[in-house]
Ligand code: SF4
Ligand SMILES: [Zn+2]
């Protein structure tokens with residue numbers, strides 16, 4: 001990022017980190033966690049111990065980081081190198097990102113910016129029409145639909161955690177990630193000791209990966225109706241029943257069809273159900289038991305929005321509630337074919353224009369790579 | 375209080391109660407050396423021989439009206455400790471675990487009506503810290519307890535997604551419940567044996583101890599394990615060494631990998647000895663087939679990383695960066 005942009009953004013972050021102590025707290029059991037942060041245009045600093053809110057606030061004011069992270073893992077010695085930390089356990093974490101949901105709306109708000117001449121194109125092409133370069137940077141923002149679809153994934157996951165996996169509602173925290181999705185954290189003692197492989201299998205459960213027809217009553221040979229799932233069952237069998245049978249009365253007829261269509265047809269049906277009922281999380285995040293994960297309350301430098309907890313998911317509007325930077329006007333050069341909406345105001349599109357924007361919007365544009373400070 | 379009788383101890387001779395029982399009989403090591411007890415020593419020796427061949431020693435529990443089952447187990451441990459050969463101890467522990475597994479399964483199954491469940495459930499709880507409870511004829515354990523054990527199995531049906539899961543609990547049959555703790559049972563018995571201290575043994579045991587040392591020689595042709603193997607191959611070898619079942623695709627990986635690294639069928643075959651379904655002839659036959667030295671004559675290639683990943687057999691580490699087949703492991707280094 002160029003110096004001028006970094007300066008403008010850092011200035012806005014600084015105000016936030018000086019003024020919003022009320023929003024920035026260390027998570028529970030902070031002394032057992034590893035913290036890390038990044039500054040603009042420099043590398044990651046990890047293996048830090050931050051004992052309490054006061055130490056955290058001090059660090060934020062002193063360093064004005066671009067991004068702040070904290071481990072989901074608990075260690076005896078969080079500040080030692082990884083091999084000596086002595087891993088004790090970790091919260092379960094989940095990352096749901098609108099970018100991974102294959103939504104049809106994505107193409108309407110994703111652009112490709114040529115890395116050599118900065119020209120942006122809205123439809124992907126292998127070569128830049130202006131300079132013929134082949135290197136592009138993908139820039140995307142989220143729309144209302146992206147957010148509501150991501151929320152649906154969150155809701156499905158909460159349901160699975162509470163009704164299948166024995167997690168209590170109070171043990172689940174839901175956060176807006178600060179960019180294009182949601183983060184979840186589950187603090188439950190039983191799940192805490194699970195290693196990476198166990199978490200991988202748990203993710204497969206949530207995503208409905210690796211299910212075999214046999215588990216849902218269809219074998220390669222000798223099938224009978226009796227072992228197909230029924231509507232009153234719980235867990236995945238119940239979900240599959242809901243996917244297969246729209247009502248109790250239609251069940252006998254459909255069952256017959258399923259059995260006569262055979263094994264591979266059923267496998268295809270399961271794959272279809274997976275697309276709608278499986279939760280689309282990023283498996284790598286949940287499997288990684290040494291990750292440092294974005295700290296709640298901190299700003300995400302990919303957007304200038306904050307990672308904040310959603311108390312009421314349904315009504316939560318990230319473009320309003322997570323947009324927490326100042327609103328004094330700044331002049332910036334913006335080249336954005338995309339229109340954005342923040343705090344219920346629309347900005348853009350701008351065609352290489354010098355415009356005066358509230359600071360939160362200017363920072364958003366700069367963080368996304370859609371403009372420059374002057 | 376739960377009462378554990380001699381019949382229970384014959385089934386589960388590794389329980390702490392077995393020691394107490396012996397103590398109460400007043401029998402000591404010296405007495406066991408007396409020629410009168412020779413049949414017990416022979417029985418113990420037989421138990422080890424059967425175990426070392428990968429078979430399960432069967433007891434006729436109906437005729438278990440004496441202490442010979444329990445005593446032969448104790449004597450077997452003494453013989454094994456005196457011979458001091460860890461491969462034998464490991465094989466014995468595994469075989470004994472499988473034997474106990476059968477009884478546990480039976481005990482769980484026949485006593486679903488709760489009357490006699492106390493003992494098998496206590497064994498599972500005390501030895502392995504897993505709480506198993508009963509829900510309508512079925513056994514349930516907590517999801518995290520399940521995951522920690524089931525991830526070592528590679529058959530698809532053990533994936534959580536293929537299980538019935540409700541309210542944080544996984545539903546299992548008696549057979550599955552016991553299967554889940556098999557490896558731990560083996561480790562538990564192994565640990566028990568390791569912790570036994572024997573100062574001197576009766577003269578009457580000496581011959582059989584020597585025989586055990588001879589017997590162990592047969593197993594010394596162990597496969598060469600190199601730290602240069604890729605993680606997926608190392609993992610497969612570990613699974614087999616624990617006596618766990620490796621699915622066909624995993625065995626295929628090991629066979630193709632090792633054969634292509636220049637090992638011979640005879641060098642690779644012993645690797646599969648610990649597999650629960652080991653059969654020397656079929657293993658050799660299959661290996662020869664894969665190596666191309668029999669049948670069609672086509673030599674099978676090692677599967678790609680991508681294929682292995684899709685079969686959950688990939689355990690990539692940073693050293694795997696940039697390779698597409700395990701064969702390339704160690705040849706390409708990241709910084710090249
Ligand atoms: S990346 Fe390839 S070599 Fe490495 S563990 Fe996975 S399958 Fe094996
Ligand atoms: Zn260009």
Ligand SMILES: [Zn+2]
Nearest residue numbers: 105106143146
């Ligand atoms: Zn959208």
